[in-house]
Amino acid sequence: MGWIKITTWQFADFESWLKELDTQECWQHELKQTIDLDNQRIRNTFCAFANTNGGMIIFGVDNSKNIIGVNADDELRTKIGRIVNANILPAIPTNGWDVKTFKVPKKRMKFVYSVYV
Numbered sequence: 001m002g003w004i005k006i007t008t009w010q011f012a013d014f015e016s017w018l019k020e021l022d023t024q025e026c027w028q029h030e031l032k033q034t035i036d037l038d039n040q041r042i043r044n045t046f047c048a049f050a051n052t053n054g055g056m057i058i059f060g061v062d063n064s065k066n067i068i069g070v071n072a073d074d075e076l077r078t079k080i081g082r083i084v085n086a087n088i089l090p091a092i093p094t095n096g097w098d099v100k101t102f103k104v105p106k107k108r109m110k111f112v113y114s115v116y117v
Contacts, residue, residue, distance in 0.1 A: 006056075006114065011102045014112065018065050028055045033062040035070050035113070037079050046084060049117035050092045060104070060112035069110025076113055092117065 009017075021029075030045050042057070049055035060070040073079075077099050084092045097117045104110040 006100055006116065007098070009100070009102075011105060011112075014102050014114070015067065018061065018067070021065060028053075030055070030057050031061045031063055031065065032057060032059045033068055033070075035059045035073060035076065037083055043083060043088065046080075046092070046097075046117055047088050050088065050096065054117055057115045057117070058112065059115070060110070067104060067112060069104040069107045069112060072109055072111055073113070080115060 006014075032042075036042065045055075045057055049057075061067055080097070080099065081094070084097065097115065100114040100116070102112040102114070104112060
């Protein structure tokens, strides 16, 4: 699964991929029901993905792969940039991670954010 492919996905593609997963979490992806960037575990996950072949942190999906959605966060990219630059040494270059946003249908103003490191 390459990031380039994911950037072209629509919500239905993401939902289909999620349903087909054999496991809830693995070395390539981690599911988060909420956005809690102050959590040390998030920093550890960023660092682990950066030091391996990469992976995705998916906000708005619970551990049972249910799409819950999270509130819109227009500053998410900036907040992640602060974590990456301030808490991970050496810092992950800005071209070393990206965010894909999916609007959750039938849920007013709820989104899934997929952060690829």
